[in-house]
Amino acid sequence: DVTAEILDGKALAKTIQEEIADEVAEFFQESGITPCLAAVLVGDDPASEVYVRSKRKACERTGLDSQLHRLPEDATQDDLLELIKKLNVDHNVHGILVQLPLPKQIDESRILQAVHPWKDVDAFHPENVGRIVQGRPRFLPCTPHGVQEILLRNNIEIEGQHVVIVGRSDIVGKPLAAMLMQRGPGANATVTVCHSRTKNLAEVTRMADILVVAIGVPEFIKADMVKPGAIVVDVGINRLEAENKLVGDVDFEGVSQVASHITPVPGGVGRLTVTMVIQNTFEAARLQLA
Ligand code: NDP
Numbered sequence: 001d002v003t004a005e006i007l008d009g010k011a012l013a014k015t016i017q018e019e020i021a022d023e024v025a026e027f028f029q030e031s032g033i034t035p036c037l038a039a040v041l042v043g044d045d046p047a048s049e050v051y052v053r054s055k056r057k058a059c060e061r062t063g064l065d066s067q068l069h070r071l072p073e074d075a076t077q078d079d080l081l082e083l084i085k086k087l088n089v090d091h092n093v094h095g096i097l098v099q100l101p102l103p104k105q106i107d108e109s110r111i112l113q114a115v116h117p118w119k120d121v122d123a124f125h126p127e128n129v130g131r132i133v134q135g136r137p138r139f140l141p142c143t144p145h146g147v148q149e150i151l152l153r154n155n156i157e158i159e160g161q162h163v164v165i166v167g168r169s170d171i172v173g174k175p176l177a178a179m180l181m182q183r184g185p186g187a188n189a190t191v192t193v194c195h196s197r198t199k200n201l202a203e204v205t206r207m208a209d210i211l212v213v214a215i216g217v218p219e220f221i222k223a224d225m226v227k228p229g230a231i232v233v234d235v236g237i238n239r240l241e242a243e244n245k246l247v248g249d250v251d252f253e254g255v256s257q258v259a260s261h262i263t264p265v266p267g268g269v270g271r272l273t274v275t276m277v278i279q280n281t282f283e284a285a286r287l288q289l290a
Contacts (some may be wrong), residue, residue, distance in 0.1 A: 004256040007150050007233070007263045013271035016149070020279055021062045027286065028063070035285035036065035037095040037121065037277070038087050042080060042106070043073035047239075048099045051274075055097065058274045064281055067093065077106045081114055088116040094288055095121035095281035100171075118287055121280035123175070132175055135182045138287075139280045144176035146272030147212055147233050150263060152186050156210070156231055159188040164208035166221070166249075168195045172214035172235055201225070213249040223254035232259040235269050 028034055037059055039052050052068060059066035069087070071079055080102075087096050096119045102108050112124040120128050123139040131137050140148075151158055163180050167173035173193055180189040194204050202225040205211055213221050214235035226232060236249025248265030256262050263269055 004232070004259040004262040006256075007154055007261050007268065009146075009150055009263060009268040009271040012150060012153055013275045015153075016272070016275050017058060017062050017278065020275070020282060024063045024282055027282070031289055033285055033289060034063070034065050035094045035282050036067065036092055037097060037281040038067040038069060038090075038093045040069045040071070040080070040083060040087075040096065040098045042071045042075055042099070043103050045101070048101075052099055054274050055277055058278050059281075062278050062282075064278060065092075073103055075103070075106075077110065080106060080111055084111065084114045088114075088119065091288075093119065094285040095119055095277075097121055097277060119284055121277055121284055123280070124170070129170075129175070133178045135184065137179075139283065140179070140276065141171070141175040142276035142280065143172050143214075143235060143269065143273045144179050145276045145279075146269050147176055147235065148179060148186060149272055149276075150233065150269065151210065151231070154261065156261065158186060158210070161189050161209040162192065162207055163189040163210045163212065164192045164194065164205055165212045165214070166194045166201070166205065167214035167216075167235070168193050169214065173212075176212060176214075215249050217249055218247050219249070219251040221250040221255060223251065223258045226255050226258050228258050229260045230258070231261045233263050233269060234265050237265060237270055 039055060041048060041052050056066045069083055087093050096115050098111055115125055117125045117127045121139060123141040128138050165173050165177055177191045177193045180187050181191040192204060194201055205225045206227050208230055210231045212233045216236055218238040232250055232255055234248035234250040238247050240247055246266050
C-alpha cells in the first residue's frame with residue numbers, strides 16, 4: 001500500500017532526451033556539427049562499465065557522437081594526463097568525461113583539473129565549481145541538476161522550502177547545496193547539509209520539506225526519519241550482491257508510506273544524471289562554436 005506519488009525519473013529522462021534530440025538536430029542544420037562526448041575509462045570496474053554504457057546509449061538516442069577511450073588498470077597518471085591533453089585539443093571532441101573512481105595510483109583532483117574547463121561536462125574542474133558557487137555556472141553538475149529537474153518538472157516548489165541534504169560529497173551533496181541555496185528561480189531554498197558527524201541526524205531529517213539522500217548506505221533512511229508529507233529524493237545506488245538487486249539509500253517501502261513524493265531506485269535520479277551529461281555535451285559544443 002504505497003501512498004507516496006512516485007517521481008518517475010525514467011519517463012522524465014525520456015522526455016528531456018527527446019527535447020535535446022530536437023535541439024541537436026537543429027544545431028546540426030545550422031552548424032554542420034555533431035556534438036561528441038569522449039568517455040575515458042581506466043581499468044574494468046563493473047559499475048563504471050555500466051555507467052559508461054548508459055551514457056553511450058543516451059548519446060545514440062539524442063544524436064550525439066560518442067567515443068570510449070580505455071586505459072588499463074595499471075595505467076599511470078601520466079598516461080591519463082597524456083590522453084586528456086589530446087582530447088582537450090581535439091576539435092571533434094566537445095565533452096570529456098573521466099569515469100570515477102580512478103585506480104589508487106592516480107590523483108583524482110590532478111586529473112579533474114587537467115580537463116579543459118570548456119569540455120568539463122561533469123563540472124568537476126575547480127573553475128567550474130567556483131562558477132557554480134558564485135551563481136554563474138558554465139555547466140551544471142549532472143546529478144544535482146537531475147535532482148533539481150525532477151523537482152521542478154513535477155511542479156514541486158523549491159523556493160523557500162527547507163531542503164535537507166544527507167551527504168556532502170563533491171559530486172552530489174556539496175554542489176547540490178550550492179545550487180539550491182542560490183538566489184534565483186528554481187532555487188532560493190533554505191539548505192541544511194548533514195554528514196557522518198551530524199548529531200541527532202533523524203531530528204534534522206525530520207525538519208525537511210524536501211529530503212535528498214546521497215550517502216551510499218543501503219536503505220538507511222527509515223520512515224521515522226521523514227516528516228509526513230515530505231518530498232524524498234533518493235540519490236543512492238547500492239547493489240545488494242546477495243539478492244542481486246539495486247536499492248537506494250532510502251527504505252522505499254517504509255518511507256513511501258509517509259512521504260508525499262518519492263523517487264524510486266532504479267528509475268529515479270540515475271536516469272537524469274545521464275541525461276544531464278548529454279545536455280552539457282550539447283552546451284559544450286555550442287560554447288566551442290561561439
Ligand atoms: P560519497 O561516499 O562520496 O559520500 C558519502 C557522503 O555521505 C559523505 O559525505 C558521508 O559523510 C555521508 N555519510 C555516509 N554515511 C553516513 C551516515 N551513516 N549518516 C550520515 N551521513 C553519512 O558518496 P557519493 O555522494 O559519491 O554517492 C552517494 C550515493 O549516491 C552512492 O550510493 C552512489 O552510488 C550514489 N550516486 C548516484 C548517482 C546517480 O546518478 N543517481 C551519482 C553519484 C552517486 P562524511 O563526509 O562525513 O564521510
